[in-house]
Amino acid sequence: EPAIIRDQLAEYYGMISHMDDQVGRILQALIESGRIENTYIIYTADHGLAVGSHGLLGKQSLYEHSMGTPMIIAGPGIPEGKSSDALVYLLDLFPTIAQLADVPLPKGVEGKSLVPIMHGTSTGVRESLFTTYEKYMRAVTDGRWKLIRYPHINYTQLFDLKIDPDEMTNLAERPEQERRVERMLALLEDWQKRTDDKTPL
Numbered sequence: 001e002p003a004i005i006r007d008q009l010a011e012y013y014g015m016i017s018h019m020d021d022q023v024g025r026i027l028q029a030l031i032e033s034g035r036i037e038n039t040y041i042i043y044t045a046d047h048g049l050a051v052g053s054h055g056l057l058g059k060q061s062l063y064e065h066s067m068g069t070p071m072i073i074a075g076p077g078i079p080e081g082k083s084s085d086a087l088v089y090l091l092d093l094f095p096t097i098a099q100l101a102d103v104p105l106p107k108g109v110e111g112k113s114l115v116p117i118m119h120g121t122s123t124g125v126r127e128s129l130f131t132t133y134e135k136y137m138r139a140v141t142d143g144r145w146k147l148i149r150y151p152h153i154n155y156t157q158l159f160d161l162k163i164d165p166d167e168m169t170n171l172a173e174r175p176e177q178e179r180r181v182e183r184m185l186a187l188l189e190d191w192q193k194r195t196d197d198k199t200p201l
Contacts (some may be wrong), residue, residue: 073118083122086124112126124143129185156181
C-alpha cells in the first residue's frame with residue numbers, strides 16, 4: 001500500500017537524520033577534547049538498504065543497494081576527499097585497524113588490511129567478492145560484472161555494473177554473454193568451494 005511505503009520511508013529517513021546528529025556530537029566532542037588529530041574514525045553499517053529500489057524495501061537482496069555498505073575512514077595520514085571502488089568486506093576492518101594501531105594479527109584472520117588502498121600503494125586487495133542471502137541467492141562480482149543466481153527458481157541475472165550500476169538490465173539471456181555467464185558461474189562455484197558453501201546452484 002502506498003501509505004505503508006510512505007510511512008516506512010519516513011521512518012528510514014528519520015533514522016538517518018538521527019544518526020547524523022549523533023555522529024556530529026561525537027565529532028564535536030573529539031574536536032573540543034583536542035583528540036581529533038590522533039583519532040581514526042570509521043563509519044560503516046552492516047548492510048545497505050533498498051528504499052524502493054527494484055520495488056523492494058529492506059536488505060533481503062543481493063543488489064548493490066542492499067549488499068553494499070557505507071564505509072568512511074578518516075584520520076592521521078589518510079588523504080581527505082578520496083574514494084575507492086575497491087572490493088572489500090567488513091571483515092577487512094579488523095586487520096585494517098590492527099595495522100593502523102601497530103598491533104600484530106592473530107592467526108586465522110581472513111580479512112585483508114585496507115591500509116595499502118588508503119595510502120595509495122594499491123588499488124585493491126581482492127579480485128572478486130562472493131555474497132549470499134540465506135539459501136535463496138548467491139552472487140559474485142569482479143567489480144564490473146556481477147552474476148546473481150537464484151537456485152530455487154532456476155534464474156540467473158548478469159549485470160554490467162560499469163554501464164548499469166543500478167542493475168536494471170539483465171544480460172544473462174543474451175547469446176553474446178553466454179561465455180561470460182559460464183565464467184562467472186565458475187567463479188561462483190570456486191567461491192563456494194573456498195567457503196564450504198554447499199548450497200546447490
